[in-house]
Amino acid sequence: MVTIIDYGMGNLRSVQKGFEKVGVEAILTTDAEAVKSASKIVLPGVGAFRDCMDNLNKLNLIDPILEHINSGKPYLGLCLGMQVLFSESDEFGVTKGLDVIKGRVVKFPEEEFRAEKRKIPHMGWNALKIQKETPILNGIADETYVYFVHSFYVKPEDDSVSATKTEYGFDFTSMISYKNVFACQFHPEKSQTQGLKILRNFGDI
Numbered sequence: 001m002v003t004i005i006d007y008g009m010g011n012l013r014s015v016q017k018g019f020e021k022v023g024v025e026a027i028l029t030t031d032a033e034a035v036k037s038a039s040k041i042v043l044p045g046v047g048a049f050r051d052c053m054d055n056l057n058k059l060n061l062i063d064p065i066l067e068h069i070n071s072g073k074p075y076l077g078l079c080l081g082m083q084v085l086f087s088e089s090d091e092f093g094v095t096k097g098l099d100v101i102k103g104r105v106v107k108f109p110e111e112e113f114r115a116e117k118r119k120i121p122h123m124g125w126n127a128l129k130i131q132k133e134t135p136i137l138n139g140i141a142d143e144t145y146v147y148f149v150h151s152f153y154v155k156p157e158d159d160s161v162s163a164t165k166t167e168y169g170f171d172f173t174s175m176i177s178y179k180n181v182f183a184c185q186f187h188p189e190k191s192q193t194q195g196l197k198i199l200r201n202f203g204d205i
Contacts, residue, residue, distance in 0.1 A: 043081030
């Protein structure tokens with residue numbers, strides 16, 4: 001069973017339904033004690049980094065999430081749930097993150113992309129370039145297409161945490177695999193068969 005953290009941001013029911021579709025029991029919770037006792041947690045989310053950190057703080061969820069990760073139990077971050085793993089974000093001024101992974105969250109370069117007629121946000125289907133073997137990618141082929149919606153991307157200090165990269169003007173880290181921590185910039189719950197396989201893989205870890 002996986003425990004999905006409900007902190008008031010994102011369509012959590014679609015993530016829950018994604019897990020249920022592949023036979024993984026998933027519950028939603030806002031309760032810090034439930035997060036502490038969970039065997040696996042999922043942090044989804046869309047929206048602003050600062051709002052996410054504020055909401056997690058108001059619900060007293062930051063320490064339970066960090067305790068869970070530090071205990072070695074599996075964590076899956078989706079979209080915003082990936083970005084908040086990092087040290088800080090530049091969105092709406094500098095905001096501190098969970099600092100599980102050293103690095104920053106930065107915006108795609110607006111002037112450069114405007115000159116190239118490349119849109120922000122990065123929205124739609126794009127390919128994963130697999131960087132290393134990891135259980136979260138079992139059965140996922142290189143160049144598999146998944147669904148993205150984001151204007152900010154992560155820049156890890158240590159590139160070895162990057163499980164996949166994706167080209168959008170340049171190669172950015174689109175998936176993280178670091179010890180017991182897994183995270184996707186894309187939305188597996190919206191990425192059809194291959195995205196659901198990623199959710200199934202997390203359920204099997």
